[in-house]
Structure formats: structure tokens, C-alpha cells
Amino acid sequence: MTMKQTIINEIKKWDSIIIHRHVRPDPDAIGSQAGLKALIHTVFPHKKVYLAGEQEESLGFLAQMDEVDDDIFQRSLVIVCDTANTDRIDDQRYVNANAVIKIDHHPDVDTYGTLRWVDTNASSTSEMIFDLFEACEAEGASLNQEIARLLYAGIVGDTGRFRFPNTTEKTFLAAARLVQTGFSRPELYDDLYETPLAVLKLQGYVLSQLTVSDSGVGVVRLPKDVLETYHVTSKEAASVVNSFSTLKGLKAWVFFVEEEDVIRARIRSKGPEIHELAARFNGGGHPMASGASLFSWEETDTFLKELEQICK
Incomplete structure (x- = not known):
């Protein structure tokens, strides 16, 4: 029996299901989370399915999170999407559940869960949920516009609009089937990539402050006073991380x-693998896109020295 069928069989057993994802969510986190909820409801319309985690207003057009009472966890199946390590699971009450399923495409950092489906060859967790949908078709699942919109958003987000190396033939085949449902791609792209004026002005600052080393490492520092000057949040600032990704000679930034x-x-790469470096600095992610947490500007210098060595 495949892991997908095992997961389907486990979902059948529970009347209440809570779906989690990682903190500071991106389109794949919410796309896979909410897409899975919509998928479950097409097969099992009477099950109670909840979305756990803080509401991310910038992605509110994708889905709204649910309020989940404490006592619900003890009688629910928990499914965690798109999260490699337990510290990053949004809403730590997941530990109160009796059964936990992990569905993820990141390298397996924490092997949590009673069932684990990890596929690092998948472009995104949303692509994996599409695979799960195909396995559910025998159970009566139907692909509607809401499932398709959510999963397509997740795939687009994690593949950089199909530009990143994680995009495969399988990714395109999934996307082709999703768009056949007829949801509005122009509207979705407008929502995904709409940019406030303040962020555009910050992007100009970023381009003017970028430094690139001889080994091809690009660096931008955005202290709090700069964010305050441009009236942007940390998350909004992170949205311009790829603003100079086409720079000639750039290896990582x-x-x-x-x-x-x-x-x-926020670390990105065009070749050198950076996820292990991120893991050494309280983070993780993909070989070409990762994040880390540091606690002083002196520590950022140490981080940069290690990134330089990787790129050399």
C-alpha cells in the first residue's frame, strides 16, 4: 500500500481533522493547507476540518484560518503541511492530538508524526496534495476551482512561476490539469504579486545598497530604522529578496x-547548496532557498564568512 493510500485510510477514520502549516506562511504553506481541506470536503463533506495557525493578512485572499478550541485537538487527526521541523509548526497545540501526519517536500529535519510522507523531489507541498487528489479520485474526489486555485497558487509560489530548478515535467502536468478547472489565473496573479508603493520604494533602496563579493555573494542589510523609514514590515521587506536575482556573476545572496x-x-542560491548552512544558524529550507535566525550583527558576519566559503 502506498503512503498516499495509507493517509487516505487514516483520514477516513476521523470525524475531526485539523490542518497546520509553518509560521510566517508563504503561498505553498497556505495553498497546501487550505487545498487539502477543500479536497477532504469533496470526498467527506460531513467531516469537520479546521485550518490552524495565525491569520496572514497578505495571503487572506487564499484562505482564512479557523478558531480551534483546545478540546478539539484531543479528538482530532492533525495533518501538518510544508513544515520540516517541529519548532516552525504554527500552533504548537498539535502535540495534544493522538495522531499526526506530516506531508512535506523539504529535507526531513524532524521526523515527527505517526505517519510521514516526505518527497523532496516534489516542487512544492501543493504538488503533493495534487498527487493525493489523484489518489482520492477512486474515493469520489472531484477537482473544483477552489482546490485548483489553492494548489496552483502554492505551486506557482514555490517554483517562482515555474522558473526554479524544482519545476519538473510532473509539475507542469499537475498545473495543466489544475488550470482546466477554469479559475481566474489573472486574478490570482494580481493577488499574489500586488506590491504596495512602500515596498517598491524599499526595492529601490535595496538595489542601491547591494554589495557583491568576488566569490559572488550578494548582501543586503535592513536594520529596523530602515524599515521604519520606508514604513514596511519585516515580511514585506522579505518579499523583495529576488529583486536582483538576475545579476550577472551572482552565486548566492x-x-x-x-x-x-x-x-x-533570507538566503537564495543559483547553485551552491545553502540549507545546511541555514540549519546551523537556527533555520533550514531548500538547497536553493532557505532562512535562518541570527541574534546580533556580529553573528551575521560569521554567517557571511561561511557562505563565502560555500561559494568559493
Whole structure:
């Protein structure tokens, strides 16, 4: 029996299901989370399915999170999407559930869960949920516009609009079937990539402050006073991390964004693998896209020295 069928059989057993994803969600986190809820409801319309985690207003057009009472966890199946390590699961009450399923495409950092489906060859967790949908078709699942919109958003987000190396033939085949449902792609793209004026102005600052080393490492530092000057949040600042990704000679780059008690490092690469470096600095992610947490500007210098060595 495949893991997909095992997961379907486990879902059948529970009347109440709570779906989690990682903190500071991106389109794949919410797309896979909410897409799975919509998928379950097409097969099992009478099951109670909840979305756990803080509401991310910038992605509110995708889905709204649910309020979940404490006592519901003890009688529910928990499914965690798109989260490699337990510290990053949004809403730590998941530990109160008697059964936990992990569905993820990141390298397996924490092997949590009573069932684990990890596929690092998948472009996104949303692509994996599409695979689960295909396995559910024998159970009566139907692909509607809401499932398709959510999963397509997740795939688009994690593949950089199908530009990143994680995009495979399988990814395109999934996307082709999703768009056949007829949801509005122009509307979805407008929602995904709409940019406030303040963020565009910050992007100009970023381009003017970018430094690139001889080994091809790009660096931008965004202390709190800069964010305050441009009236942007840390998350909004992170949205421009790829603003100079086409720069000739660039191998890898990092944004250091200062928050109240931590400096977030947003790391991207065109070849050198960076996820192990991120893991050494309280983070993780993909070989070409990762994040880390640092606690002083001096520590960012140490981080950069290691990134330089990787790129050399």
C-alpha cells in the first residue's frame, strides 16, 4: 500500500481533522493547507476540518484560518503541511492530538508524526496534495476551482512561476490539469504579486545598497530604522529578496532583516547548496532557498564568512 493510500485510510477514520502549516506562511504553506481541506470536503463533506495557525493578512485572499478550541485537538487527526521541523509548526497545540501526519517536500529535519510522507523531489507541498487528489479520485474526489486555485497558487509560489530548478515535467502536468478547472489565473496573479508603493520604494533602496563579493555573494542589510523609514514590515521587506536575482556573476545572496529580537536571514542560491548552512544558524529550507535566525550583527558576519566559503 502506498503512503498516499495509507493517509487516505487514516483520514477516513476521523470525524475531526485539523490542518497546520509553518509560521510566517508563504503561498505553498497556505495553498497546501487550505487545498487539502477543500479536497477532504469533496470526498467527506460531513467531516469537520479546521485550518490552524495565525491569520496572514497578505495571503487572506487564499484562505482564512479557523478558531480551534483546545478540546478539539484531543479528538482530532492533525495533518501538518510544508513544515520540516517541529519548532516552525504554527500552533504548537498539535502535540495534544493522538495522531499526526506530516506531508512535506523539504529535507526531513524532524521526523515527527505517526505517519510521514516526505518527497523532496516534489516542487512544492501543493504538488503533493495534487498527487493525493489523484489518489482520492477512486474515493469520489472531484477537482473544483477552489482546490485548483489553492494548489496552483502554492505551486506557482514555490517554483517562482515555474522558473526554479524544482519545476519538473510532473509539475507542469499537475498545473495543466489544475488550470482546466477554469479559475481566474489573472486574478490570482494580481493577488499574489500586488506590491504596495512602500515596498517598491524599499526595492529601490535595496538595489542601491547591494554589495557583491568576488566569490559572488550578494548582501543586503535592513536594520529596523530602515524599515521604519520606508514604513514596511519585516515580511514585506522579505518579499523583495529576488529583486536582483538576475545579476550577472551572482552565486548566492542573503537579506538580513532586523526584527525586535532577531535578525532574519533570507538566503537564495543559483547553485551552491545553502540549507545546511541555514540549519546551523537556527533555520533550514531548500538547497536553493532557505532562512535562518541570527541574534546580533556580529553573528551575521560569521554567517557571511561561511557562505563565502560555500561559494568559493
